[in-house]
Amino acid sequence: MDLPTLMLTLTATSFLLAVALWLPTARTSRIRRTEVYLSGEPQAHFKLSLVEVAWAIRYVMQRLYKTLVEQVQSGLFNDWFAFSLPYLLLLAVLLYMALGG
Amino acid sequence: MHAVAAAPALLVAIAFALPLASLRIRRASFFHGVALLATSVALLLTLYGYTYVSSSGKPLVYRMGGWPPPLGIVYEVDPLSALLAAYTALVLVAIVAYSSWYLGEDSGLPYYYALLLGLESGLLGIYYTGDVFNLFVMIEVLGITCYGLVAYYRSTREAVEASFKYAFFGAIAGLLYFLAAVLVYASFGSLTMGFVAAFSRPVYRLIYGNLAAVLIWGNITAAVGVVLALSLWTFTFKAGVFPNHFWLPDAHPAAPTPISAVLSGLVVNAGAYASIRFLYTVFGVYDPLSEFYELSNYVKVVLLSVGGISALFASIMMVIQSDVKRLIAYSTIMHLGLVFTGFSLGTSEGVRASVYHILTHTAGKALLFMSAGVAIEVSRTRRIPELRAVGRVYKLAGLSIVLSSLSLVGLPPLAGFFSKLALYQAYVESGHFEMVAVLLISSAIALLGYLKVVYPTVFGEPPVSSGVSRLRGPELAVALALLVALLLVLNPPVVGGILEQASRAATDASRYIDEALNAFVDYVSRLHPAPGG
Amino acid sequence: MELLVDIVGLLLSVAIYPGLLFLVVLGLLSQWYRRKLVARLQNRVGPKYVGPFGVLQPFADVYKLLFVKEVVTGVFTPVRLLMFLTALGIAAISSAAALLPMGLYYLKAPLDIFVFIYLTLYASIAIAMLGLGSTSPYPSFGGARYTSLMLVFEPAIAMSLIALVRVLAPGSLSLAEALSSPKLLLNDPLRGLVAVAVIAVAAVAYSLALLAKAMMKPFDIPEAETEVAGGYLAELSGPALGLSILLHEVELALYLLVLANLVVPVPPLASEAPLVVVALIKYFAVLTLLVVVAYSMGRVRVDQALKTLGRYSLTLSAVALIASFLT
Numbered sequence A: 001m002d003l004p005t006l007m008l009t010l011t012a013t014s015f016l017l018a019v020a021l022w023l024p025t026a027r028t029s030r031i032r033r034t035e036v037y038l039s040g041e042p043q044a045h046f047k048l049s050l051v052e053v054a055w056a057i058r059y060v061m062q063r064l065y066k067t068l069v070e071q072v073q074s075g076l077f078n079d080w081f082a083f084s085l086p087y088l089l090l091l092a093v094l095l096y097m098a099l100g101g
Numbered sequence B: 001m002h003a004v005a006a007a008p009a010l011l012v013a014i015a016f017a018l019p020l021a022s023l024r025i026r027r028a029s030f031f032h033g034v035a036l037l038a039t040s041v042a043l044l045l046t047l048y049g050y051t052y053v054s055s056s057g058k059p060l061v062y063r064m065g066g067w068p069p070p071l072g073i074v075y076e077v078d079p080l081s082a083l084l085a086a087y088t089a090l091v092l093v094a095i096v097a098y099s100s101w102y103l104g105e106d107s108g109l110p111y112y113y114a115l116l117l118g119l120e121s122g123l124l125g126i127y128y129t130g131d132v133f134n135l136f137v138m139i140e141v142l143g144i145t146c147y148g149l150v151a152y153y154r155s156t157r158e159a160v161e162a163s164f165k166y167a168f169f170g171a172i173a174g175l176l177y178f179l180a181a182v183l184v185y186a187s188f189g190s191l192t193m194g195f196v197a198a199f200s201r202p203v204y205r206l207i208y209g210n211l212a213a214v215l216i217w218g219n220i221t222a223a224v225g226v227v228l229a230l231s232l233w234t235f236t237f238k239a240g241v242f243p244n245h246f247w248l249p250d251a252h253p254a255a256p257t258p259i260s261a262v263l264s265g266l267v268v269n270a271g272a273y274a275s276i277r278f279l280y281t282v283f284g285v286y287d288p289l290s291e292f293y294e295l296s297n298y299v300k301v302v303l304l305s306v307g308g309i310s311a312l313f314a315s316i317m318m319v320i321q322s323d324v325k326r327l328i329a330y331s332t333i334m335h336l337g338l339v340f341t342g343f344s345l346g347t348s349e350g351v352r353a354s355v356y357h358i359l360t361h362t363a364g365k366a367l368l369f370m371s372a373g374v375a376i377e378v379s380r381t382r383r384i385p386e387l388r389a390v391g392r393v394y395k396l397a398g399l400s401i402v403l404s405s406l407s408l409v410g411l412p413p414l415a416g417f418f419s420k421l422a423l424y425q426a427y428v429e430s431g432h433f434e435m436v437a438v439l440l441i442s443s444a445i446a447l448l449g450y451l452k453v454v455y456p457t458v459f460g461e462p463p464v465s466s467g468v469s470r471l472r473g474p475e476l477a478v479a480l481a482l483l484v485a486l487l488l489v490l491n492p493p494v495v496g497g498i499l500e501q502a503s504r505a506a507t508d509a510s511r512y513i514d515e516a517l518n519a520f521v522d523y524v525s526r527l528h529p530a531p532g533g
Numbered sequence C: 001m002e003l004l005v006d007i008v009g010l011l012l013s014v015a016i017y018p019g020l021l022f023l024v025v026l027g028l029l030s031q032w033y034r035r036k037l038v039a040r041l042q043n044r045v046g047p048k049y050v051g052p053f054g055v056l057q058p059f060a061d062v063y064k065l066l067f068v069k070e071v072v073t074g075v076f077t078p079v080r081l082l083m084f085l086t087a088l089g090i091a092a093i094s095s096a097a098a099l100l101p102m103g104l105y106y107l108k109a110p111l112d113i114f115v116f117i118y119l120t121l122y123a124s125i126a127i128a129m130l131g132l133g134s135t136s137p138y139p140s141f142g143g144a145r146y147t148s149l150m151l152v153f154e155p156a157i158a159m160s161l162i163a164l165v166r167v168l169a170p171g172s173l174s175l176a177e178a179l180s181s182p183k184l185l186l187n188d189p190l191r192g193l194v195a196v197a198v199i200a201v202a203a204v205a206y207s208l209a210l211l212a213k214a215m216m217k218p219f220d221i222p223e224a225e226t227e228v229a230g231g232y233l234a235e236l237s238g239p240a241l242g243l244s245i246l247l248h249e250v251e252l253a254l255y256l257l258v259l260a261n262l263v264v265p266v267p268p269l270a271s272e273a274p275l276v277v278v279a280l281i282k283y284f285a286v287l288t289l290l291v292v293v294a295y296s297m298g299r300v301r302v303d304q305a306l307k308t309l310g311r312y313s314l315t316l317s318a319v320a321l322i323a324s325f326l327t
Helices: A003-027 A055-060 A062-072 A077-098 B003-021 B028-056 B079-103 B109-128 B132-150 B157-188 B193-200 B202-207 B209-215 B220-239 B248-254 B257-282 B293-319 B324-343 B348-379 B395-409 B415-429 B433-459 B465-471 B474-489 B492-507 B510-527 C002-015 C020-041 C057-066 C079-099 C113-132 C137-168 C175-180 C189-213 C239-263 C273-295 C302-324
Strands: A030-034 B060-063 B074-077 C070-074
Touching: A003 C002, A003 C079, A003 C113, A003 C239, A055 A062, A062 A077, A062 B293, A077 B157, A077 B220, A077 B293, B003 B028, B003 B060, B003 B074, B003 B109, B028 B060, B028 B079, B028 B109, B060 B510, B074 B079, B074 B109, B074 B193, B074 B510, B079 B109, B079 B257, B079 B348, B079 B474, B079 B492, B109 B132, B109 B257, B132 B157, B132 B248, B132 B257, B157 B193, B157 B220, B157 B248, B193 B202, B193 B209, B193 B220, B193 B257, B193 B510, B202 B209, B220 B257, B220 B293, B220 B324, B248 B257, B248 B324, B257 B324, B257 B348, B257 B492, B293 B324, B293 B433, B324 B348, B324 B415, B324 B433, B348 B395, B348 B415, B348 B433, B348 B465, B348 B474, B348 B492, B395 B415, B395 B433, B395 B474, B415 B433, B415 B474, B433 C113, B433 C137, C002 C020, C002 C079, C020 C057, C020 C079, C020 C239, C020 C273, C057 C239, C070 C239, C079 C113, C079 C239, C113 C137, C113 C175, C113 C239, C137 C175, C137 C189, C137 C239, C137 C302, C175 C239, C189 C239, C189 C273, C189 C302, C239 C273
Parallel strands: A030 C070
Antiparallel strands: B060 B074
C-alpha cells in the first residue's frame, strides 16, 4: 500500500469508529447545565476571557519575535527596501553570471 | 472566439459607465445588480473560453484589431490561462454577492464597483494576454484599482497609509518590469510571448531563420538574465512572497473585507501565474531544449529558498497577531510561498501541485475572509480578544470559518489536503525532502494561528443582539455556500483531468509557440498567396 | 472478494485486536498497575476491593461513568461536540494500532511512521480542544498549558520516533517493519555502537516527552488538581469524563507499547502468542520504570516544564535524529 492511500484509509476508519463510539454515548444522555465553575464566584462577574493559545511560542521565541517585529516587519517603508533591493541585485547578478554573460 | 477578448473589454466599459450612471441613479440596489450582472456575464464568457480551449487542445490566439504578431498585441489563451480566468470569474461572482451584503447602502458604491470591475478586467487581462508589454499594462491596471480599493475607507489613517505604501512599492515594481519589457524588445525584436518563446529555443530559430534574422538584435543571452531577474522580482512583489511581501500585512487588512478576499485570494495568483508563464513558456528555463536551461538550478534554488522562508516566516508571524485580518493576510504569504516552491521544482508534477494549491487557497482564503468579515461586522471590532461567536447565531458563518481554516491547514477530505498532498508528492519526486519539513512545520505553526481565529468566533461569547440584525439576506448565504461547495468539490477525481491539461500546457510550450507563429504565418500567407495556390 | 477480506480484516484489527478493545483493556490494566505501584510507593494500599487485588477498579470507574444518564456541564460548554472530539481521538489511536504487527492483519507502507505520528496527533488535539473548548476559565488554563507543552513534546516525540525507526528499518522508515523485522547492525561494531547510542538517546527523549504527553508528573500541569481545579476535566462529567479517561489510557498504552518494542527490539513483535507475551512483559517493565521515576518528582511550573522539555527532550531527540542519518 502506498502512503497517501494508507493515510486516507486510516483517517476514514478513525472517523467511522469515532461516530460509532459517539452515537450511543451522546444520544442517551441528558445534559444538565449549571453555572460555570468559578470556585464560588457569582457568574455575573464572569467574562469569558480567552487565554493566549500560543503562549508557548511567544515565550520561547520572544527574542526572535522582538527582532522580527522591530526590524523586519516594521512599518517603515525604507526598511523594506533594505530587504527587497538586495534580493533584486542578487537575482540580477546571479542570473546574468549563470548565463556566462 | 472573440468572446475571449470581450470579457476584459466589457468589464472596463461597465466600470467606466458606473460613475456616469451615478450622476442620475442613486439607488444602491441598481449598482449591486449591475455589478452582479457584469460579473456573471464575465463568468459565462470565461467559461465558454475555457471549454473552447480545453476541447480544441490548442491555445487560442486573438489578434487585437486584426494586427498580427509580432507587430500587434495578441491574447493567447491556453488551458492554464483559461482555467485560472474562469475560476477568478467564478469566485468574483461570489464576492460581488458578498459585497452587496457587506456594503449595503454605502455612498461610495459606484466607485467601489467601478474599481472592482476594473480589477477583474485587469486580472482577466493578465491571464489572457500573450504580449509582454500588455502584461505590464494589465499589471498596472490591476495595481491602480487595487490601490484605490485599499484606500476605500479614506477617512481612516490606516487605509491611506497602507494604500500609499502599496502604491509606491507597486509603482517601482511596475517601472522595473517596464525596464524588463524594454530589454525584451531590444533583444528579441518582438513583444509577443509566443515569439520570445520561439526565439529562446534554437530549434525554432533554425526553422524560422529569416524571421529571426530580422527581429533578433544583439546577444539574447546577455539580456535574458537581467530580464528574468527584474520580472521575477516584480512577480514576487505581486504575489506577496518574502522579501517583497512587506506591503501585504498592511494593505489587506485595511481594505473592506470583500476587497481583502479579492486581494488575498485572486490578485496574488496573478503573480504566481505570470512567473509560471515566464519561467516555463516564454524563456523555457526548465526546458532542456531551450537556450536558457542553464538557469534552471539557480532559479530553482532561489525560488525554493524564497518560498520556504516566506512559509516559515509568515506562519511564525501569524501566531502573534491580535488583528484577525492581519493574521489571515500573513497566512496568504505562507500559502503563496508554498505555491512558489511548487512550480520552482521544474517538473510537471510541481506545476500541477502549484496550480492545484492556487485553486484551493483561493477558495479557502476568500471564504475565510468573508466569514471573518461576518464575525467582525457582528462584533464591531477586528481585535481577536474581543471577537464574538458569530457561529452561535449564524451557523453558516461558523461552519464557513471552521471549514476554510481546516482546508487551509490541510485536513482531509477538504480541498486543501489534496493540494498539500500534491505538493508533498512533487517534493518527494524531485528529492527535496527539506521542503517536506518546511511544509509540515509551517502548517503545524499555522494551525495555531487559525485556532486563534476559530476559537473566539465559534466557541466564544455570543454576540450582542444589535449586531445580529445585520445577518439577514440571501446574498450572504449564497456567497458563503458557493465557496463552501468549492472546498468540498475540488478533490482529485473532479479536477484531476483539468489540472493535468493545465500543467501540460505550461510545461510543454510547443503548442503555445506554434499557435503564435501560425497566426503570423497565416496572415502573411493571406497577404501574399503562394504562387500556384 | 479480496477487498472485502481486507476491509473486514482492517475493521476487526482496528476495533478488537490490536485496536480499540485490546488497547482499552491494556490501558485500564496499566492504570490499575500505576495506581497500585504509586500507592505502595507512598505507603498506601491502592485499589483493593473490585476484582482480585482491585484489578477491575479502573474498569468499574469507566463503566460507571459511561453509563451515567445525565451529563452535568457548564452553561457555555458544547459537550456533545467535545465528546465527538474525544471519540475521534480514541478512534485515531485505535486506527494507528492497525500499524502494529501484533495481529493477524496489519497495514504497512514505506514511510508509515508519518501516518502513525499524524494519527496520534488527533489525540493530542482532542485533549487540547477539551480544555480550550470548554469555554470556562479553569479548563481554558489547562488547555492552554497543554497546548504550550504540545509545541515542545510533539516534535520531540516525532523526531525520536523517526530516529528509532530510521535505525531499525533504514530502507523504508516503516514502523511496522521496525517492529516486526528490525535490522540490527551486529556485524559492523562502529555502526552498531552508533545505533545503540541513538536508540538510548532517543529513548530518553521519547520517555520524557511521553511523560508530558500523558500528563504524568512532573508535567501534569494541565490537569493539576489544586492549581487549575482539574484543568481540562473540570467541566466534564458522566460519559464525557469516561471518554476522556479512556482517551488518556489508550493513548498512553499505545505509546508505551511502541516505546517498549522499539527500544528493546529483540525479540521482534509478531502475531505469535509467545512473542506477544514477551512484548507485554517489556511493556510493563518500561511502565514500571517510568512510573517510579515520574512519581518520585513533584509537579513543575509550566515555564520550568517548557525549559526542561526543550533542553532534555527536544535537543536530545534532534541529536538522535541527526545521528540516525549517519548510520
